[in-house]
Amino acid sequence: xxxxSIALFVFFVAFVLGLSFFFARKAKSxxxxxxxxxxxxxxxxxxxxxxxxxxxxxxxxxCGMIATxxxxxxxxxxxxxxGWIVALFVVAEPMKRMGKYTFxxxxxxxFNHKGIQLAAAVSTLVVSIFYLIPQMVGAGVLVTPxxxxxxxxxxxxxxxxxxxxVATAGMTSTTYVQFLKGGLxxxxxxxxxxxxxxxxxxxxxxxxxxxxxxxxxxxxxTVADGKAIxxxxxxxxxxxxxxxxSHFVKLENAGKLGWWKQIEKEGKVSLVELQSVVVLADxxxxxxxxxxxxxxxxxxxxxxxxIDGKTGAEATTGSVGPFxxxxxxxxPGTQVRTWKPAKFDDGDAKVTAYYPSITAGxxxxxxxxxxxxxxxxxxxxxxxxxxxxxxLGTAALPHILIRYYTVPTPAAARKSTIVAIAxxxxxxVLTLYMGLGAMVxxxxxxxxxxxxxxxxAKSFGPILFAVISAIAFAxxxxxxxGLIVAASGAVAHDVMDRYxxxxxxxRKKVRMGKIAAFVVGIIAIILGxxxxxxxxxxLVGLAFAVAASANLPSIxxxxxxxxxxxxxxxxxxxxxxxLSIGIILFSPDMYELYGKVRSDAPIPFANPxxxxxPMSFLTLVVVSLMTAKKPDAKANxxxxxx
Amino acid sequence: MFHEPAEKSQVKDLAxxxxxxxxxxxxxxxxxxxxxxxxxxxIDPSMMEKTVLMGLNLAVVYGLGLIVVALVMAVIYNRMCLxxxxxxxxxxxxxxxx
Numbered sequence: 001x002x003x004x005s006i007a008l009f010v011f012f013v014a015f016v017l018g019l020s021f022f023f024a025r026k027a028k029s030x031x032x033x034x035x036x037x038x039x040x041x042x043x044x045x046x047x048x049x050x051x052x053x054x055x056x057x058x059x060x061x062x063c064g065m066i067a068t069x070x071x072x073x074x075x076x077x078x079x080x081x082x083g084w085i086v087a088l089f090v091v092a093e094p095m096k097r098m099g100k101y102t103f104x105x106x107x108x109x110x111f112n113h114k115g116i117q118l119a120a121a122v123s124t125l126v127v128s129i130f131y132l133i134p135q136m137v138g139a140g141v142l143v144t145p146x147x148x149x150x151x152x153x154x155x156x157x158x159x160x161x162x163x164x165x166v167a168t169a170g171m172t173s174t175t176y177v178q179f180l181k182g183g184l185x186x187x188x189x190x191x192x193x194x195x196x197x198x199x200x201x202x203x204x205x206x207x208x209x210x211x212x213x214x215x216x217x218x219x220x221x222t223v224a225d226g227k228a229i230x231x232x233x234x235x236x237x238x239x240x241x242x243x244x245x246s247h248f249v250k251l252e253n254a255g256k257l258g259w260w261k262q263i264e265k266e267g268k269v270s271l272v273e274l275q276s277v278v279v280l281a282d283x284x285x286x287x288x289x290x291x292x293x294x295x296x297x298x299x300x301x302x303x304x305x306x307i308d309g310k311t312g313a314e315a316t317t318g319s320v321g322p323f324x325x326x327x328x329x330x331x332p333g334t335q336v337r338t339w340k341p342a343k344f345d346d347g348d349a350k351v352t353a354y355y356p357s358i359t360a361g362x363x364x365x366x367x368x369x370x371x372x373x374x375x376x377x378x379x380x381x382x383x384x385x386x387x388x389x390x391x392l393g394t395a396a397l398p399h400i401l402i403r404y405y406t407v408p409t410p411a412a413a414r415k416s417t418i419v420a421i422a423x424x425x426x427x428x429v430l431t432l433y434m435g436l437g438a439m440v441x442x443x444x445x446x447x448x449x450x451x452x453x454x455x456x457a458k459s460f461g462p463i464l465f466a467v468i469s470a471i472a473f474a475x476x477x478x479x480x481x482g483l484i485v486a487a488s489g490a491v492a493h494d495v496m497d498r499y500x501x502x503x504x505x506x507r508k509k510v511r512m513g514k515i516a517a518f519v520v521g522i523i524a525i526i527l528g529x530x531x532x533x534x535x536x537x538x539l540v541g542l543a544f545a546v547a548a549s550a551n552l553p554s555i556x557x558x559x560x561x562x563x564x565x566x567x568x569x570x571x572x573x574x575x576x577x578x579l580s581i582g583i584i585l586f587s588p589d590m591y592e593l594y595g596k597v598r599s600d601a602p603i604p605f606a607n608p609x610x611x612x613x614p615m616s617f618l619t620l621v622v623v624s625l626m627t628a629k630k631p632d633a634k635a636n637x638x639x640x641x642x
Numbered sequence: 643m644f645h646e647p648a649e650k651s652q653v654k655d656l657a658x659x660x661x662x663x664x665x666x667x668x669x670x671x672x673x674x675x676x677x678x679x680x681x682x683x684x685i686d687p688s689m690m691e692k693t694v695l696m697g698l699n700l701a702v703v704y705g706l707g708l709i710v711v712a713l714v715m716a717v718i719y720n721r722m723c724l725x726x727x728x729x730x731x732x733x734x735x736x737x738x739x740x
């Protein structure tokens with residue numbers, strides 16, 4: 001299997017690099033380097049849009065989130081796609097009309113103002129780097145199972161390849177890498193979805209007989225002195241801990257230590273087998289009671305306990321249709337076993353217990369598993385905030401907006417957006433099948449759900465896994481290349497050429513762009529290593545919030561409010577960036593990342609959009625009104641006389 | 643007025659005002675459908691569990707619907723823009739012919 005994976009991977013990388021060197025001669029001018037000469041056909045650009053947009057967050061992150069949180073993951077698909085409506089109806093043609101190479105060009109088209117040039121360039125850099133983090137995390141996640149290399153090697157590998165792609169042929173090679181990747185991603189997602197439907201549903205998924213289904217044990221227990229003592233004498237009670245509102249019991253069985261979850265139902269106490277990772281004081285890892293090794297890893301999980309009220313062999317469906325698949329999983333009579341983590345200390349050791357949780361299918365197929373739509377007012381506001389940022393974020397992403405400069409006319413910009421909506425929308429429908437397919441086929445890594453899509457493909461055979469992994473790797477390459485082009489344009493074109501007034505000639509502008517691409521690539525590599533293990537869709541959701549807060553108010557007001565001033569735009573961008581990032585940094589989710597307690601976070605919600613976007617709009621209006629040029633008294637007097 | 647405009651964009655777009663107006667209206671319609679979706683999730687999330695079509699619940703139908711409606715509206719928008727662009731360009735072509 002590894003040979004196929006490596007061969008495909010090497011072939012793909014060689015092909016992409018060859019493509020970049022082939023196009024290198026076309027990228028000697030600034031227009032060639034930053035905007036692919038503005039001559040890309042709208043249909044190619046539309047698929048390249050899809051390749052640019054369908055990032056690691058879409059393929060790895062959304063599939064992973066659907067696999068663990070059901071419909072809540074699909075909310076990202078809906079929000080990401082809905083954002084294209086804003087791009088098409090409001091932004092596409094004006095962006096093309098007003099700009100040349102970068103998003104800053106468009107924003108500054110009316111004013112030629114130094115403040116806008118700097119603020120918009122900073123915003124482009126911030127949003128691009130926020131967006132780069134999850135892509136690089138995704139790269140590391142992919143390379144581990146594909147090539148057997150550590151996470152950091154994957155990150156460096158992607159970073160290096162992308163730097164070469166961008167530095168050789170800029171937007172031209174980036175466009176064709178994205179076109180190729182966008183097309184392949186959609187085609188092979190259809191194949192995986194088809195395979196999921198053909199396999200059907202079962203309560204004991206065994207990957208078509210290749211991996212035996214592991215049945216998790218339950219043992220009876222009695223409570224004495226607050227301790228859950230197993231009835232089976234083969235097990236000996238050692239200790240008990242409480243974490244995440246659940247009780248965990250440490251048992252010894254035949255010299256092997258393991259953690260079990262204590263549950264109480266109808267007055268009866270029982271202990272349920274779970275999975276655990278224990279990191280000992282010396283740094284060594286124990287997985288499920290035995291030392292971690294290539295053979296002893298966490299078991300992949302996720303299955304149905306009952307299908308439409310049936311259990312056991314009679315529940316097995318055989319092949320199902322696309323609607324039947326969704327209906328069966330969403331039935332009130334279906335029970336889904338998902339896995340949740342709980343962390344606690346055991347002396348010097350750090351324990352992460354992964355325990356099963358049974359949820360009705362009808363609850364899995366509606367919002368509520370991740371987003372607490374029935375929770376506190378703060379939790380509801382957080383949900384609104386996320387959905388707002390997803391809706392408004394797409395049209396404010398600099399690496400997406402620059403693709404409007406690769407086509408010749410505003411009409412071509414519009415048509416390419418429609419092609420993008422078709423390709424992206426279709427792909428997002430498929431994410432529901434791939435995510436749910438992973439959820440019910442025991443292919444989810446309980447410690448890191450990002451690999452659910454590729455692992456689902458692996459359950460259909462090594463070739464599909466190798467192809468899907470290579471495509472997923474291309475997914476990361478395409479998006480990272482687009483982000484680095486956007487960031488390098490911000491540095492070389494917006495800041496150095498226009499803001500600093502260095503008046504670089506074409507050749508120097510391209511060289512500066514290449515140097516900027518190299519530096520941004522290195523930053524991306526470092527961040528990708530630091531953020532290992534965080535769900536990539538979650539991170540991209542935050543990037544959307546920053547983009548929607550920093551950029552969208554300026555774009556919209558510039559187009560629709562004649563009294564917008566350059567000072568208003570600058571203030572709006574700065575307030576948008578500061579507020580959105582400030583809220584994110586002090587949110588419960590980030591506190592958890594820092595290793596602190598969630599409830600200690602000074603800001604009780606994670607998604608800033610609901611507050612930072614209106615504040616950015618408000619700032620623009622107030623500052624514009626304050627800085628509007630006063631009517632010229634002399635001119636007025638002359639007019640009056642006339 | 644525009645800073646360093648792309649060369650081919652300098653051609654005057656006679657249908658610009660119409661397309662802007664149409665785009666805003668279509669955006670508002672879609673935004674309304676989207677807001678309703680978010681509102682149902684918050685006000686009565688249990689409604690999302692109800693089976694409404696071919697065994698699918700409202701959450702799935704509405705979610706997939708939002709994706710399909712986006713594409714349908716995009717195609718309609720493009721069609722209407724094209725018709726207007728051709729209508730406004732036609733007299734100029736006729737004159738050129740004469």
